[in-house]
Amino acid sequence: MRFDREDTSLLADWWFTVDRLLLTAVFILMGVGIIVSLAASPSVALNKDLSAFYFVKRHIIIVCFGATLMLALSVQSPRTIRRIALVLFAGCIGGMVYIFAAGEEINGARRWMRIAGVSLQPSELAKPAFIVLSAWAFAEHERRRDVPALPVAFGLYLIFVGLLLVQPDIGQSLLITLVWGAMFILAGLPVALAAAFFAAALVGLGLAYLMLPYIQDRVHAFLYPVRGDHSQIERAYNSFKEGGFFGRGPGEGTIKTVLPDAHTDFIFAVIAEEYGIIACLALLGLFMFIVFRALIQAISSDDLSMRYALCGLGLLIGGQTLINMGVNVGLLPAKGMTLPMISAGGSSLIAICITFGMMLGLTRRRSSIGEIRLPDVSVGAVNRW
Amino acid sequence: MTVSPRKTADSTARPQPADARTARVAAVDRAGLRERALRVALVFGAVGFGFTGVGAQLIHLGLQEQATAPRASISRPLSETYSRPDIVDRNGHILATDVVMQSLYADPSKLLGASETLEALGRVIPGINTAALARVLSNRKRRFAWIKRGISPATAQQIHELGLPGIEFKPEPKRSYPQGRVAGHVIGHVNIDNKGTAAIERYVDASVGVRQVVGDPQGDKRQLKLTVDLRAQVALESELASAMDRFQSVAASGVILDVESGAVRAAASLPSVDPANPIEAQHLRYLDRLKRGTYELGSIFKAVTIAMALEKRTVTTKTVFDVRNPIEIGQRFRIVDEHGPRRPLTVEEIFIYSSNVGAGMMALEVGERYQRKFLRKLGLLDRMQTDAGQTAEPQLPPSWGKAEVVTIAYGHGLAIAPLQFAAAGAALVNGGFAVQPVFVEKSAGSSARKRVLSAKTSVAIRRLMRRNVTSPKGSGRRAAVPGYDVGGKTGTADRAAAGRYDGNSVVTSFFAAFPMVKPRYVVLVTLHDPKGSGARNQRFASLNAAPTTGRIIERVAPLLGVLPK
Numbered sequence: 001m002r003f004d005r006e007d008t009s010l011l012a013d014w015w016f017t018v019d020r021l022l023l024t025a026v027f028i029l030m031g032v033g034i035i036v037s038l039a040a041s042p043s044v045a046l047n048k049d050l051s052a053f054y055f056v057k058r059h060i061i062i063v064c065f066g067a068t069l070m071l072a073l074s075v076q077s078p079r080t081i082r083r084i085a086l087v088l089f090a091g092c093i094g095g096m097v098y099i100f101a102a103g104e105e106i107n108g109a110r111r112w113m114r115i116a117g118v119s120l121q122p123s124e125l126a127k128p129a130f131i132v133l134s135a136w137a138f139a140e141h142e143r144r145r146d147v148p149a150l151p152v153a154f155g156l157y158l159i160f161v162g163l164l165l166v167q168p169d170i171g172q173s174l175l176i177t178l179v180w181g182a183m184f185i186l187a188g189l190p191v192a193l194a195a196a197f198f199a200a201a202l203v204g205l206g207l208a209y210l211m212l213p214y215i216q217d218r219v220h221a222f223l224y225p226v227r228g229d230h231s232q233i234e235r236a237y238n239s240f241k242e243g244g245f246f247g248r249g250p251g252e253g254t255i256k257t258v259l260p261d262a263h264t265d266f267i268f269a270v271i272a273e274e275y276g277i278i279a280c281l282a283l284l285g286l287f288m289f290i291v292f293r294a295l296i297q298a299i300s301s302d303d304l305s306m307r308y309a310l311c312g313l314g315l316l317i318g319g320q321t322l323i324n325m326g327v328n329v330g331l332l333p334a335k336g337m338t339l340p341m342i343s344a345g346g347s348s349l350i351a352i353c354i355t356f357g358m359m360l361g362l363t364r365r366r367s368s369i370g371e372i373r374l375p376d377v378s379v380g381a382v383n384r385w
Numbered sequence: 386m387t388v389s390p391r392k393t394a395d396s397t398a399r400p401q402p403a404d405a406r407t408a409r410v411a412a413v414d415r416a417g418l419r420e421r422a423l424r425v426a427l428v429f430g431a432v433g434f435g436f437t438g439v440g441a442q443l444i445h446l447g448l449q450e451q452a453t454a455p456r457a458s459i460s461r462p463l464s465e466t467y468s469r470p471d472i473v474d475r476n477g478h479i480l481a482t483d484v485v486m487q488s489l490y491a492d493p494s495k496l497l498g499a500s501e502t503l504e505a506l507g508r509v510i511p512g513i514n515t516a517a518l519a520r521v522l523s524n525r526k527r528r529f530a531w532i533k534r535g536i537s538p539a540t541a542q543q544i545h546e547l548g549l550p551g552i553e554f555k556p557e558p559k560r561s562y563p564q565g566r567v568a569g570h571v572i573g574h575v576n577i578d579n580k581g582t583a584a585i586e587r588y589v590d591a592s593v594g595v596r597q598v599v600g601d602p603q604g605d606k607r608q609l610k611l612t613v614d615l616r617a618q619v620a621l622e623s624e625l626a627s628a629m630d631r632f633q634s635v636a637a638s639g640v641i642l643d644v645e646s647g648a649v650r651a652a653a654s655l656p657s658v659d660p661a662n663p664i665e666a667q668h669l670r671y672l673d674r675l676k677r678g679t680y681e682l683g684s685i686f687k688a689v690t691i692a693m694a695l696e697k698r699t700v701t702t703k704t705v706f707d708v709r710n711p712i713e714i715g716q717r718f719r720i721v722d723e724h725g726p727r728r729p730l731t732v733e734e735i736f737i738y739s740s741n742v743g744a745g746m747m748a749l750e751v752g753e754r755y756q757r758k759f760l761r762k763l764g765l766l767d768r769m770q771t772d773a774g775q776t777a778e779p780q781l782p783p784s785w786g787k788a789e790v791v792t793i794a795y796g797h798g799l800a801i802a803p804l805q806f807a808a809a810g811a812a813l814v815n816g817g818f819a820v821q822p823v824f825v826e827k828s829a830g831s832s833a834r835k836r837v838l839s840a841k842t843s844v845a846i847r848r849l850m851r852r853n854v855t856s857p858k859g860s861g862r863r864a865a866v867p868g869y870d871v872g873g874k875t876g877t878a879d880r881a882a883a884g885r886y887d888g889n890s891v892v893t894s895f896f897a898a899f900p901m902v903k904p905r906y907v908v909l910v911t912l913h914d915p916k917g918s919g920a921r922n923q924r925f926a927s928l929n930a931a932p933t934t935g936r937i938i939e940r941v942a943p944l945l946g947v948l949p950k
């Protein structure tokens with residue numbers, strides 16, 4: 001297919017404005033996700049008495065759906081994206097409240113709800129929407145003094161994290177707190193306030209440690225590892241050594257047969273065992289490229305709201321990636337966190353696709369006159385970054 | 386502090402000269418820019434740090450691969466194997482070592498038909514139990530099942546060439562005993578996972594320790610050195626075997642013990658066991674008759690009885706006892722000497738002619754309490770612990786009355802493992818120090834020696850034992866070895882069977898030490914149910930155990946560095 005610059009169709013317009021490097025990286029990530037699903041999930045599926053390729057088929061269907069969603073989002077204007085985010089966030093918060101009130105408890109946490117036969121995790125879908133809305137609030141705070149934008153930003157954060165904590169979902173709360181805190185710093189807000197915020201977050205983490213026995217157990221297991229206890233985390237950790245730099249070869253892995261979460265939280269360990277550390281480093285590099293691409297696109301953007309949103313979305317992907325990998329390689333205590341686009345899991349995959357969709361939508365070069373906005377501050381119109 | 390837009394707006398509100406205003410705005414913007422850049426750098430730096438940290442940890446883990454490489458974590462709980470240190474004799478000759486062999490296992494979920502696979506395998510390894518295995522292999526939910534552990538490289542190659550999917554190999558260390566059955570009872574056994582289950586092999590696990598094999602077996606460079614001298618061991622076993630053959634006895638045992646250190650230079654029980662075949666060793670026929678069987682050892686106990694009387698100073702070697710009359714205790718107990726001269730005998734003659742009545746009289750004089758105390762001090766009443774396992778529990782009489790005092794004086798009524806007697810006997814001749822038999826060469830410096838009897842008594846016992854070999858009437862004369870100054874005592878005991886004595890079956894023993902001037906080794910040989918020859922069918926120890934001991938000493942003494950005079 002060839003596009004002509006004269007062509008003003010939606011598709012051509014999209015093709016010439018979209019960040020093609022980022023797009024390519026995201027599609028590579030999707031492909032890697034499917035390949036790794038082929039490696040990791042059949043044995044898990046068999047252990048669960050499902051057909052061997054149950055998770056593979058599911059992964060492919062969801063990725064196809066998610067890719068469509070992503071492309072659809074990527075053609076939207078920043079304003080539309082913001083509106084979508086608002087609707088999505090409102091819906092997800094409603095879902096989370098409903099789950100809190102009437103949700104079913106699975107593995108000691110209330111995270112899922114069923115809509116039309118599909119199991120959904122609203123907290124996952126809320127994440128990108130939350131970032132875009134927070135970014136907007138931070139930008140408004142800086143742009144206009146007549147709206148109470150900062151309280152809005154705090155309100156969004158408290159509602160979301162509050163609903164995450166009651167599930168309870170300490171890992172996601174931590175991720176959201178880190179990303180929101182980073183946006184807080186980037187938005188130029190007082191350092192003292194940022195310090196107070198992180199201090200409060202630390203206190204919260206300490207309280208979680210003291211009050212939730214499973215958090216205590218995990219932290220203890222991390223600080224005082226027992227060799228040979230055959231825990232998921234130890235086996236995952238060992239698989240990096242077993243795989244070595246070049247891996248044992250596709251299909252030769254063994255850890256996927258023993259880890260119940262081999263296709264989700266510990267998929268990085270499966271990659272390490274079968275494809276080796278070099279493949280892991282390549283994947284790490286791909287994620288790093290995506291994150292830094294988003295961050296660099298952010299600082300070269302003139303619109304504050306877009307700037308903060310892109311930073312936030314990039315940090316969301318980066319933070320989730322680093323927490324997941326950190327747990328796998330034994331740098332962090334066990335946390336239920338999926339590896340973006342690679343791990344199985346419907347809501348998580350869709351949420352990642354939405355994140356990338358919004359990212360791609362916000363990084364598009366705005367060429368048409370209508371998209372050019374006036375500088376935010378009339379005096380001293382210089383690039384502030 | 387950040388420079389907020391409001392501040393800028395405030396400054397613009399005040400009327401100021403145009404050039405000053407521009408300069409201020411520029412200054413404010415420069416400061417703001419610097420701080421903004423700092424904040425961006427902070428966040429970018431944190432993200433970069435995170436990625437670098439994970440990357441560094443990945444490389445760190447990758448570099449550990451060569452060092453540890455624990456492979457096959459799936460099968461870890463199912464296939465524990467251990468690598469073991471070599472066991473060598475005191476001269477470094479290998480008695481037991483690990484050999485890496487291939488073990489065959491299946492991943493039933495990958496098999497193309499369990500029965501077809503087993504049929505193909507059966508052509509190469511006929512021994513596999515197809516019925517039981519077929520059931521296991523048909524279960525397609527299983528991911529691991531052993532088929533056969535420890536197969537030769539050639540067979541492994543053949544199986545590999547069959548190209549059966551789901552059939553895999555795992556190299557495992559397998560215990561190998563290059564000396565075959567030699568010292569089998571001393572070495573003991575390992576189980577299928579290469580963990581020690583008996584004797585020294587079991588001691589290895591508890592002391593030096595075995596290492597769990599993860600991944601490819603690396604080989605264990607450590608060694609466990611035994612006190613056993615392989616040459617002496619072979620000599621002892623071959624002499625015992627030829628004695629068994631000559632006297633048609635069902636079993637035999639022998640031990641050669643260093644009287645000072647307790648080091649076991651050779652220890653054998655025939656029929657010997659194959660360390661590689663733990664199943665066979667379960668059979669009673671292969672019982673370790675040195676440590677694990679208890680026997681009434683007969684008149685060799687008289688050495689103990691006389692030592693006891695000498696210690697209590699109730700006798701000297703010249704004290705005379707009238708042994709012509711039987712000893713009668715109550716209605717049912719009566720003993721009489723059936724051989725030897727019918728006249729009063731000195732203690733020395735009681736020893737040489739092996740007078741039961743004499744020994745009994747001496748013991749009665751000493752009394753039950755002292756007898757018990759003395760036997761306990763020599764370690765004959767308690768189970769003995771050695772590094773090659775513990776001995777069987779001594780079988781004490783149900784009640785220890787006068788009759789028992791008398792019978793124990795000549796070696797009946799108390800059944801013990803021969804090794805225990807050898808240790809006690811060493812104390813009798815080494816100057817009076819307790820001896821703990823050891824099979825493992827310890828680091829130099831023996832522990833403080835415990836005196837159990839006086840040096841004077843020990844000298845007296847040595848003299849008696851030597852006299853028993855040199856005297857033309859001595860029961861031990863057939864154990865004499867020219868130049869080696871052998872001394873010893875015979876013991877012929879009725880063999881206990883099914884709760885009573887079998888009058889036609891005996892256990893004969895010879896307890897010897899050499900050189901008698903200053904003994905270095907004790908030897909205890911026991912023959913089980915030797916048959917006599919000729920019309921008189923004499924089965925006395927003096928005719929079988931004594932000459933066997935003589936032959937053993939003749940062969941072993943030069944090997945152990947004892948020079949002939």
